[in-house]
Amino acid sequence: MNTTPFNDGTAQSLSEAYRRGDDQVAALFGSAYCRDIEAWSRRAARLDQGAGGRVDRRRLGEALLDYQRRLSPGPMALQHIEALASGGALAVVGGQQAGLFGGPLLIAYKALTVIQAAKHASRSLGRTVVPVFWIAGEDHDFEEANHLYVSPGEGEPRKVKLGRPEGPRHAVSRTPLSAVDWEVALTELALTLPDTEFKPNLLRQIRMHASDAPTLTLAFARLLSEWFADDGLVLMDADDPAIRRLEGGLFGELVTGSERLSDALAAGEEAVRRLGYPIQAESAPDGANLFVHAEQGRMLLFRQGDRFEDRKGGLAYGRDELLRMAAERPEQLSNNALSRPLMQDYLFPVLATVLGPSEIAYWASLGPAFAAFGLEMPVIVPRQSFTYLEPQVEKLLAKYGVTAEQIAADGERLKREWLAAQDKWDIGGRFAEVKDRFGELYAPVLEMVSQVDKGLVKLGESNLALILEQIAYLEQRTAGALAGRHESSLRQWDRMLQSLRPLEQPQERVYGIVHFINRYGMGWLSALRCIPFDVTGGHRLMAQQQAEPGGRHQEVCCS
Numbered sequence: 001m002n003t004t005p006f007n008d009g010t011a012q013s014l015s016e017a018y019r020r021g022d023d024q025v026a027a028l029f030g031s032a033y034c035r036d037i038e039a040w041s042r043r044a045a046r047l048d049q050g051a052g053g054r055v056d057r058r059r060l061g062e063a064l065l066d067y068q069r070r071l072s073p074g075p076m077a078l079q080h081i082e083a084l085a086s087g088g089a090l091a092v093v094g095g096q097q098a099g100l101f102g103g104p105l106l107i108a109y110k111a112l113t114v115i116q117a118a119k120h121a122s123r124s125l126g127r128t129v130v131p132v133f134w135i136a137g138e139d140h141d142f143e144e145a146n147h148l149y150v151s152p153g154e155g156e157p158r159k160v161k162l163g164r165p166e167g168p169r170h171a172v173s174r175t176p177l178s179a180v181d182w183e184v185a186l187t188e189l190a191l192t193l194p195d196t197e198f199k200p201n202l203l204r205q206i207r208m209h210a211s212d213a214p215t216l217t218l219a220f221a222r223l224l225s226e227w228f229a230d231d232g233l234v235l236m237d238a239d240d241p242a243i244r245r246l247e248g249g250l251f252g253e254l255v256t257g258s259e260r261l262s263d264a265l266a267a268g269e270e271a272v273r274r275l276g277y278p279i280q281a282e283s284a285p286d287g288a289n290l291f292v293h294a295e296q297g298r299m300l301l302f303r304q305g306d307r308f309e310d311r312k313g314g315l316a317y318g319r320d321e322l323l324r325m326a327a328e329r330p331e332q333l334s335n336n337a338l339s340r341p342l343m344q345d346y347l348f349p350v351l352a353t354v355l356g357p358s359e360i361a362y363w364a365s366l367g368p369a370f371a372a373f374g375l376e377m378p379v380i381v382p383r384q385s386f387t388y389l390e391p392q393v394e395k396l397l398a399k400y401g402v403t404a405e406q407i408a409a410d411g412e413r414l415k416r417e418w419l420a421a422q423d424k425w426d427i428g429g430r431f432a433e434v435k436d437r438f439g440e441l442y443a444p445v446l447e448m449v450s451q452v453d454k455g456l457v458k459l460g461e462s463n464l465a466l467i468l469e470q471i472a473y474l475e476q477r478t479a480g481a482l483a484g485r486h487e488s489s490l491r492q493w494d495r496m497l498q499s500l501r502p503l504e505q506p507q508e509r510v511y512g513i514v515h516f517i518n519r520y521g522m523g524w525l526s527a528l529r530c531i532p533f534d535v536t537g538g539h540r541l542m543a544q545q546q547a548e549p550g551g552r553h554q555e556v557c558c559s
Helices: 015-022 024-030 038-047 057-068 075-086 107-124 181-191 199-210 216-227 250-254 257-276 320-328 340-347 356-364 367-372 391-400 404-421 427-452 454-485 487-500 513-520 521-526
Strands: 002-005 091-095 130-136 147-148 158-161 234-237 287-294 297-303 308-311 316-318 333-335 352-354 379-382 386-387 537-542
Touching: 015 024, 015 356, 015 379, 015 513, 038 107, 057 234, 075 130, 075 234, 075 391, 091 107, 091 404, 107 216, 107 352, 107 386, 107 513, 107 521, 130 216, 147 513, 158 181, 158 340, 181 199, 199 216, 199 513, 216 234, 250 257, 250 287, 250 320, 250 340, 250 356, 257 287, 257 297, 257 367, 308 320, 316 320, 320 391, 333 340, 340 352, 340 367, 352 356, 356 379, 386 391, 386 404, 391 404, 391 487, 404 487, 427 454, 454 487
Parallel strands: 091 130, 091 352, 130 234, 352 379, 386 537
Antiparallel strands: 002 537, 147 158, 287 297, 287 333, 297 308, 308 316
């Protein structure tokens, strides 16, 4: 794949400032700027010195190995787990909530960044660095995870959705699904995806991983495990009971130090505000930054004196009771977005973490929170971000003399301007002239009517409105006829728009990974590995490198 810098109009100021190396912003993260290789070395040394403050590596390795047995890991992932368990390896960690049938493109790009960042660190430090993908299976927003968009061939992308069972909103990893639930979603996917030579194998692969009616999280993990089997990517579910049993120690500290964490978060947010940036995920002064899994669902806790309650008052725990839960039943607890980074650092020797723009924005407030618990931030690596330029769309851009950036930024306006340029009759101008002249001709008639009988004025005005309405109707039909004469070209404009800026959103946040695998095969996903790694992330336009005769596209892969 070839890549070039690309402005899709969605840059977020704080994350962009970090990418550029702004000293004040970098200081929010402990000055561990990703481009500074010395920062990576310092972080590695710190991890080697403070290994005793984390979970037992052997137990972590056993939990990870047990989880991989439910997936499709390659031999390298198992080797990586052994390297973590034996005590010498470090980790690059990045994660996301699970997504239906693999989720949106940004998940593939985050997994790619985790893999490439681990290789970058391993080469730079001369030691084993393991890529770990943290699946936030504890999240309970099922409606965010249960759908994806694919193109039916023409027109707007269509949503494919997996229904949620009735009942309380439990963690996605704890939401049971039936074979019927999966069959409905699979049938909808099969009907929506256009027929290609790759479709039968893709559907067989997806059906295989959903054949035993797994949770959405497990089906997602199985696909990612298979897709990245050759890269040694280690997957974990944050809500895996075996992982939860390792986390009781930090859960206890978060209960004991709840006020300390709230004060630290407030201090971090104030530091961000002083630099003029908004707060991405604002903490609550009385927030415990912990959830409890209960019959009512996954409930966020808040402090009320020495008690911890949900906002509705349906659950209430004394501090000692919550500490016992952390020690004896830690699987009943889970983190929120602001305490999850601390748990990540408690579980793994995190050399670096891969974050998207919004994540970078809220991690900027977490420096004091890490310090309050005797931790330091890992190196922050911005997720790589792409817009894929399809070969057919590239040809259309050339045909109409526009760029991908122009389409992404203002494609609808360009489409309207193109159609207006095809109007050799000046339809809009001619009709405007007719309406103005008719109004001028009609004005004396209205004046005369008012002199004859003022009661007829309203009728005269209504008559004028009806005539102008008929003229406008003819104008609309004429403009429609013009569009009809250029229907094929307008479909091509829509093809460019829906490929590069679908639903007026970034491509990577709309289309599912399966959208492009169905269109171009697994070779498209394999080609991602060939993209040169940029440790500072950024958004790039990604295009095929060359084409074979007959239209089949071939990748030239780098080592």
